[in-house]
Amino acid sequence: MREIECRASDWLFNAGLVGFINIVGKENVRMEGQSVFFDADLLDSFEDKYFAYFIEEYEKTLSWYKIVSFKKEMDRYRKDDFASFDEKALEELNNYIANVAKYYLKSASYVSVYPLIDATADPVEWGKNLAKVGALKKKETFDEKRADIIQEVKQVYLKLDQIIAFCNSEKGERYLAAKNVIYTVIKNAWNGVSFLNPQTKEKDTYVDYRTNFIDPVKEHLETNLEKAKFTCFTCNQPIKNLKLDLSFMNETGFDTARKTSHVWDFNNDIAVCAVCKFIYSCVPAGFTYVHNNGIFINDSVSIDTLHAVNEKIRSAILHDPAQTLTHTSPYRALVEAITNQVEDKRHYELADIQVVRYENETYRFNILSKRALNIFRESKNALTALQRCGFKEGNVNVNFYQETVRRLMNNENLFTFIHKAMYLKVTNASNTYYHMGHIGSLLEINTNFLKEIEAMTEISKGRIWHINKCGNEFKKAYPDHKRSGFNYKVLNALKTNNRDAFMDIILNSYSYLGKTVPDFFLESFTSDETFKTVGYAFMVGVNGAIEQEDKDKDGGNDNEK
Amino acid sequence: MHIMKAIRIKLWQDLVNYKKPTSFQLKETYPLPPYSTVIGMVHTMCGFTSYHPMEISIQGKYFSKVNDLYTRYEFKNGMTYDDKRHQLKVGDYGVGRGIATAELLVDVELLLHVIPEDQDLVETIAEAFQTPVEYPSLGRREDIATIEEVKVVSVEKITAEEDLKLDQNYGAYVPISLIENEEVYFRPHAQSNVGRNDMLGTRYLLTDTYELINRGTAKAPKMFRNWLKKDVFYTTSIIISEEDKFFVDEDEKLVFLDIK
Numbered sequence: 090m091r092e093i094e095c096r097a098s099d100w101l102f103n104a105g106l107v108g109f110i111n112i113v114g115k116e117n118v119r120m121e122g123q124s125v126f127f128d129a130d131l132l133d134s135f136e137d138k139y140f141a142y143f144i145e146e147y148e149k150t151l152s153w154y155k156i157v158s159f160k161k162e163m164d165r166y167r168k169d170d171f172a173s174f175d176e177k178a179l180e181e182l183n184n185y186i187a188n189v190a191k192y193y194l195k196s197a198s199y200v201s202v203y204p205l206i207d208a209t210a211d212p213v214e215w216g217k218n219l220a221k222v223g224a225l226k227k228k229e230t231f232d233e234k235r236a237d238i239i240q241e242v243k244q245v246y247l248k249l250d251q252i253i254a255f256c257n258s259e260k261g262e263r264y265l266a267a268k269n270v271i272y273t274v275i276k277n278a279w280n281g282v283s284f285l286n287p288q289t290k291e292k293d294t295y296v297d298y299r300t301n302f303i304d305p306v307k308e309h310l311e312t313n314l315e316k317a318k319f320t321c322f323t324c325n326q327p328i329k330n331l332k333l334d335l336s337f338m339n340e341t342g343f344d345t346a347r348k349t350s351h352v353w354d355f356n357n358d359i360a361v362c363a364v365c366k367f368i369y370s371c372v373p374a375g376f377t378y379v380h381n382n383g384i385f386i387n388d389s390v391s392i393d394t395l396h397a398v399n400e401k402i403r404s405a406i407l408h409d410p411a412q413t414l415t416h417t418s419p420y421r422a423l424v425e426a427i428t429n430q431v432e433d434k435r436h437y438e439l440a441d442i443q444v445v446r447y448e449n450e451t452y453r454f455n456i457l458s459k460r461a462l463n464i465f466r467e468s469k470n471a472l473t474a475l476q477r478c479g480f481k482e483g484n485v486n487v488n489f490y491q492e493t494v495r496r497l498m499n500n501e502n503l504f505t506f507i508h509k510a511m512y513l514k515v516t517n518a519s520n521t522y523y524h525m526g527h528i529g530s531l532l533e534i535n536t537n538f539l540k541e542i543e544a545m546t547e548i549s550k551g552r553i554w555h556i557n558k559c560g561n562e563f564k565k566a567y568p569d570h571k572r573s574g575f576n577y578k579v580l581n582a583l584k585t586n587n588r589d590a591f592m593d594i595i596l597n598s599y600s601y602l603g604k605t606v607p608d609f610f611l612e613s614f615t616s617d618e619t620f621k622t623v624g625y626a627f628m629v630g631v632n633g634a635i636e637q638e639d640k641d642k643d644g645g646n647d648n649e650k
Numbered sequence: 651m652h653i654m655k656a657i658r659i660k661l662w663q664d665l666v667n668y669k670k671p672t673s674f675q676l677k678e679t680y681p682l683p684p685y686s687t688v689i690g691m692v693h694t695m696c697g698f699t700s701y702h703p704m705e706i707s708i709q710g711k712y713f714s715k716v717n718d719l720y721t722r723y724e725f726k727n728g729m730t731y732d733d734k735r736h737q738l739k740v741g742d743y744g745v746g747r748g749i750a751t752a753e754l755l756v757d758v759e760l761l762l763h764v765i766p767e768d769q770d771l772v773e774t775i776a777e778a779f780q781t782p783v784e785y786p787s788l789g790r791r792e793d794i795a796t797i798e799e800v801k802v803v804s805v806e807k808i809t810a811e812e813d814l815k816l817d818q819n820y821g822a823y824v825p826i827s828l829i830e831n832e833e834v835y836f837r838p839h840a841q842s843n844v845g846r847n848d849m850l851g852t853r854y855l856l857t858d859t860y861e862l863i864n865r866g867t868a869k870a871p872k873m874f875r876n877w878l879k880k881d882v883f884y885t886t887s888i889i890i891s892e893e894d895k896f897f898v899d900e901d902e903k904l905v906f907l908d909i910k
Binding site: 500 | 674875
């Protein structure tokens, strides 16, 4: 038995370490300060644990689960002898046949492992033989044909039984679910080698993993390294040659044989030892992914905290029954993790700690500043209101919550975002899922932000609400057909920071109405930030967010805090 | 305790990347320049051609961070053009070209203390920064640094009369030895209950100096840089409590040195 030590390093390696601990279980390793110690025996049949971890954690998101979970549904109808089988159930069944069973059974990744599960079975053929049931002709109703349909359903159920039994068998889960996690989870972290190498000759992904990552570790442990010339780029331990590199990690390495311009003097020294490479292969287990978005918190003070904080995030994302998995899940979990810590009255333990996000196939890094943490706390309610808001721009979906958190972490102000959101709304662009009130929330968050960076202190929440209301009154008096022209001119003036043009339009419009100009417009001369805040707050009102009945919700908070 | 002379440099940069050595595709940046980057700048500014040992203390702040695209060229010395690969044809050579992302810090302000081991060099270095021979840059070659102040200060380990902390919003690299010897304490934010009481920050292993070693043969040398690294904490919440002894310059700015 030999003990292996791995020491925390940069975020990518740390993610691998957390992943490794997750896979083998906390109880099987010794965590001491910055290091993890484990027994080399843990590597025996590690490949089984590796996949079992992913399958268990991500089970409900897998297509394999979609196939086998239908069994429950079938059992339910069988139990009451199809008494509750109605038109909706039929629709669900047909949907399942067309979009789940038939669809996945013929997918290439499934087909490639069928021989490993049962060489005699032919699930592709089973899929082909499946057909939708109980198509109703014109003028026929479900109730009239009920008896026939149920006969048909019973027949189809027999076929489905066979398919589900096949997929749900021990080997079925072992290989099919493993294929799923490879493409939905593991591929987010690394690609191109082992079972993710498109040219791999090994059909069995488990064997492929072992030969690529585990066997070299065992070999490395037995090698005599006394005369080794080189050192591992990550752990600085001696290595014999520069054979193993990091080009398989996404967004990290490069082709060390052909693109040496990346390294100093064209001499490649970016090579790792087999142990580090093996740890890197565990990176996908350290990150938590939702729909190709991932998150990892690099709290590397000690392995304990590193593991604990990511565990917290993971359970908030993957195992919170109250929440459905969406693209914003990692953000929500992050914000909750950093705003909900109440023990010891310390709210945010994560100040100055690096957060790594994986989005659109690239990594994004932030160091959580106290400033950002304060803004999150101040804006908690306003942020919650934005969770489901967003718009679609071309092929890109922009979610308010995600965009806001991203900007706050980067210390960017929200004015350009507010402008775009408002512009899309007043021009009646399609694919916008929010109303002016949500833009009001953005403005509120931005005011918290401006306060935090000390760019603006004189405008309070109550004041903004008052401006909203004046905008709303303006709207009621101003002719509808003139409003789009007004919107256009004012928004342009706001965007370009043109106070003269802005005041010109405002004075002009108010004198047209024969009304007094509210005094808050004078404040816009104090600073650019105040100008924009006042302007956008007014425009939120003009385009109708605050109605009279909302008055109690936000009003009169002048003296709060 | 003897008094050392240091060159204190305050500088400002607009958009800058202090690249992390392992990030080849997406160029990740450190929050402050690592030691080797600053040492390199000092040597270039002074026209030194060999290493002059020096201690460096780095603190500063940045306002925000953005990701920007850059054109990436990838090649190997003398690699011939291959029309089957995505390459530019440069004479007979092939060069890969594409886009990648670089992280950029916005509005960086830095306060550097440079303490050359050979104290006679203090004037030389100060002068090199006061009247630079060419534009000073820190980070990538294009990351121009605007030098705002150069001052020769004395640095001394003294007992503070009152609690000392970093300037507002400043972060610093704190060598791990200072933390282990309990010379600095982590200070949670007083008003807003932000942070925990110990070890608040991100740990980095930063490149410091290197020695060149030949791993090829005498005839066909293959030079590698063997890096010495410094284990540091990047943090904004630290405090030097009164009665503690710590390195401070004559204007009571903290100096983070890894020497006894």
